Amino acid sequence: MRKIAILFAGATLLVGLSACNTSENTSSSSGDEISLAVWGSSPSETEGLERTIASFEKESGIDVNIEVVQDNFQDALTARFAAKNAPDVTYMESSAAPKFINSGVLADISKDIKNQEDFYQPMLNSFRDEDGKLFAVPKDYSTLAMYVNTDILTKAGYKMEDVPTDWEDLVNFAKKLQGKLDNGQSAMIFDTSIARHMSSLIASGLNPVTDDDQANFTSSPKAIAFLQSLVDGKEAGYLHNPSIDLGVDSASAAFGSNKTVIMIEGNWVLSALKQEYADVKFEVLPAPTVNGKKQTMTFNVGYAVSKDSKNKKEAIEFVNYMTGAGLQQWSEISGTLPTRQSVAKKMNVDENPFLKAHVQGAEYGTVWSSGINLPVISTAFDNQFLAALNRDKTVEEAMKDAEKEANDEIERQQ
Amino acid sequence: MGGKRYQNLQGYSFLMPALIIIVVFTIVPIAYAFFMMFFKVDILSGSRSFVGLSNFEKLFQDPKFWASFENTFKYVLVVVPIQTIIAMALASILNSRIKFNRTFLTIMFIPTLTSSSAMTLIFMWLFNNNGLVVNMIGNLFGTKILFLSNPDLALTVIMIMNIFSTVPHFMIVYLSGLQDVPDSLYEAASIDGANRFKQFLYVTVPQLMPISFYVVTMGLVGCFQIFDQAFILSNGTGGPQNSTLTFSLYIYQLAFTSNDMGRATALAFILGLIIFTVTFIVNKLLKADKVNG
Numbered sequence: 001m002r003k004i005a006i007l008f009a010g011a012t013l014l015v016g017l018s019a020c021n022t023s024e025n026t027s028s029s030s031g032d033e034i035s036l037a038v039w040g041s042s043p044s045e046t047e048g049l050e051r052t053i054a055s056f057e058k059e060s061g062i063d064v065n066i067e068v069v070q071d072n073f074q075d076a077l078t079a080r081f082a083a084k085n086a087p088d089v090t091y092m093e094s095s096a097a098p099k100f101i102n103s104g105v106l107a108d109i110s111k112d113i114k115n116q117e118d119f120y121q122p123m124l125n126s127f128r129d130e131d132g133k134l135f136a137v138p139k140d141y142s143t144l145a146m147y148v149n150t151d152i153l154t155k156a157g158y159k160m161e162d163v164p165t166d167w168e169d170l171v172n173f174a175k176k177l178q179g180k181l182d183n184g185q186s187a188m189i190f191d192t193s194i195a196r197h198m199s200s201l202i203a204s205g206l207n208p209v210t211d212d213d214q215a216n217f218t219s220s221p222k223a224i225a226f227l228q229s230l231v232d233g234k235e236a237g238y239l240h241n242p243s244i245d246l247g248v249d250s251a252s253a254a255f256g257s258n259k260t261v262i263m264i265e266g267n268w269v270l271s272a273l274k275q276e277y278a279d280v281k282f283e284v285l286p287a288p289t290v291n292g293k294k295q296t297m298t299f300n301v302g303y304a305v306s307k308d309s310k311n312k313k314e315a316i317e318f319v320n321y322m323t324g325a326g327l328q329q330w331s332e333i334s335g336t337l338p339t340r341q342s343v344a345k346k347m348n349v350d351e352n353p354f355l356k357a358h359v360q361g362a363e364y365g366t367v368w369s370s371g372i373n374l375p376v377i378s379t380a381f382d383n384q385f386l387a388a389l390n391r392d393k394t395v396e397e398a399m400k401d402a403e404k405e406a407n408d409e410i411e412r413q414q
Numbered sequence: 415m416g417g418k419r420y421q422n423l424q425g426y427s428f429l430m431p432a433l434i435i436i437v438v439f440t441i442v443p444i445a446y447a448f449f450m451m452f453f454k455v456d457i458l459s460g461s462r463s464f465v466g467l468s469n470f471e472k473l474f475q476d477p478k479f480w481a482s483f484e485n486t487f488k489y490v491l492v493v494v495p496i497q498t499i500i501a502m503a504l505a506s507i508l509n510s511r512i513k514f515n516r517t518f519l520t521i522m523f524i525p526t527l528t529s530s531s532a533m534t535l536i537f538m539w540l541f542n543n544n545g546l547v548v549n550m551i552g553n554l555f556g557t558k559i560l561f562l563s564n565p566d567l568a569l570t571v572i573m574i575m576n577i578f579s580t581v582p583h584f585m586i587v588y589l590s591g592l593q594d595v596p597d598s599l600y601e602a603a604s605i606d607g608a609n610r611f612k613q614f615l616y617v618t619v620p621q622l623m624p625i626s627f628y629v630v631t632m633g634l635v636g637c638f639q640i641f642d643q644a645f646i647l648s649n650g651t652g653g654p655q656n657s658t659l660t661f662s663l664y665i666y667q668l669a670f671t672s673n674d675m676g677r678a679t680a681l682a683f684i685l686g687l688i689i690f691t692v693t694f695i696v697n698k699l700l701k702a703d704k705v706n707g
Binding site for chain 2 (some may be wrong): 027074075078081096099100103104184241246248375379384386387389390392408409412413
């Protein structure tokens with residue numbers, strides 16, 4: 001009996017120790033393998049990634065281990081870094097980059113990336129710190145453009161030429177259009193978050209993030225008027241939010257199932273529109289001008305290398321390949337837009353009728369990234385703007401409260 | 415065979431697997447949290463600096479803290495009594511040998527078996543502004559009630575959902591308790607002239623007191639810790655207008671969105687303290703110790 005007990009205790013310990021041992025082994029691999037953290041995305045992006053990585057593996061002899069994080073990528077990544085178990089290379093959104101850069105967990109790759117002037121500079125700059133050091137390299141980007149469902153538009157008695165290019169006219173057009181639509185159809189859908197509207201606010205003379213990283217939502221009456229137009233449109237029933245008002249998961253689902261005529265969305269909707277809603281007929285126009293100024297939002301994603309990576313050399317080689325020699329293959333298969341101007345030229349993306357408006361937007365688009373406090377500032381805005389949309393507050397009150405909420409929280413974080 | 419030492423060794427060797435897990439995943443994190451709440455912690459880089467009690471000070475000045483405080487208490491005060499009463503009533507109905515009670519029991523139990531995230535998605539589908547419930551109310555009464563975007567109602571949807579999914583579990587617990595109530599008590603009560611309702615009130619309810627203590631305590635702990643439903647319903651934001659921001663959700667936001675582990679652990683400590691106090695009061699009120707003998 002005694003022997004059994006000792007044996008059992010010993011066995012338990014052994015199992016525990018060997019479990020520790022195996023985990024040790026995988027993290028300190030021989031150096032011929034790097035880990036890459038990505039989020040789950042469309043089938044075409046997955047295919048593009050896998051095939052480009054296969055080309056890289058063939059050329060360099062380095063194995064790439066893809067780890068797909070299905071949900072809440074930023075939170076999962078934060079946890080991985082906190083646990084000192086960060087992937088060698090990770091996808092990095094420009095809006096989240098300042099937080100990671102500021103915490104000093106990313107490797108400075110300013111001198112390692114080749115041919116930097118070929119990138120669209122605003123995108124590259126969103127991955128720099130205050131001293132101009134580079135911490136990630138853009139791999140693709142999306143910009144917002146205006147999608148028009150031509151079937152419903154013609155049925156309602158309008159032509160493409162009737163669709164205005166300025167926001168104010170567009171809203172009035174939506175008002176007229178709504179009266180000619182079936183029940184349950186929406187003239188135009190909109191998103192409530194500031195990530196989609198920051199460029200419009202800037203075009204209205206308001207930068208929501210001040211130079212010293214504080215929130216500012218109140219200083220421009222024109223910006224208030226812009227937000228008011230959204231609130232009025234929702235109240236009067238010609239602007240709808242796809243998930244709140246129409247009960248669909250995404251804007252592309254609403255657009256694809258003929259529930260709306262106009263949406264202002266990024267090129268990420270194209271794969272769904274082509275595959276899941278193949279019979280929908282649409283055209284793509286540039287995002288509307290606001291106060292006569294061209295505007296759109298740019299969302300870019302890059303590759304960042306972890307500072308504590310044991311395979312830094314291989315990781316940098318990988319990043320250079322994916323954003324250099326392999327960029328065209330990745331962009332072509334995944335259907336994303338290339339971040340290097342030379343590749344964009346080679347691929348003739350601006351001749352594609354669906355992509356043209358998006359590519360042009362890259363030149364004047366506002367990159368969704370603005371310092372370390374942007375998450376706080378955008379959360380406060382989104383929260384309070386919803387109150388304005390629900391008619392619990394006027395837009396002025398909501399913006400005043402949002403500004404205070406954000407700045408108080410920023411002070412608490414100091 | 416060997417003495418006490420051998421027996422101890424044997425005992426601990428059996429406990430070992432559980433002990434290791436509890437120490438590594440519960441005791442050590444709790445101790446670490448006690449330590450961290452006095453620091454400003456950057457969770458990403460792991461750097462920290464001592465700030466004393468300023469994390470608590472910041473929390474008490476934070477309107478979001480008070481919003482989560484209010485939401486969580488509102489939630490607990492509504493959900494716990496309702497789920498306890500419904501569970502008890504349903505259990506005694508099922509116990510009274512009505513027809514098909516087994517079938518009924520099986521169907522009733524399905525919501526408890528469904529994962530809470532799947533349940534949340536179903537409810538979001540039912541209650542969204544173009545969903546079944548909203549359209550039905552719209553057709554019947556001609557007014558559109560926007561459950562998910564109305565800050566006064568979003569929390570109510572979560573309350574309904576939670577009651578719906580926890581009642582069957584507690585009902586089963588009550589049902590097992592009801593089997594232990596001796597029939598002679600009901601016979602005596604009916605001889606004394608008590609009708610069915612009075613029998614329920616004066617025999618069933620007091621006899622079920624120890625079970626009620628368990629149900630209320632587990633309900634309280636579960637409700638104070640509500641996270642997943644609020645997280646999914648609001649997409650992690652606690653909106654609309656902080657109306658679904660609960661303690662646990664705010665802890666998560668502080669740790670992962672605000673990158674401030676110090677304040678997150680301070681809030682977790684406050685939540686732990688609240689649960690401890692409330693459970694203690696409930697224990698005193700229900701006199702669980704005495705009933706248990």
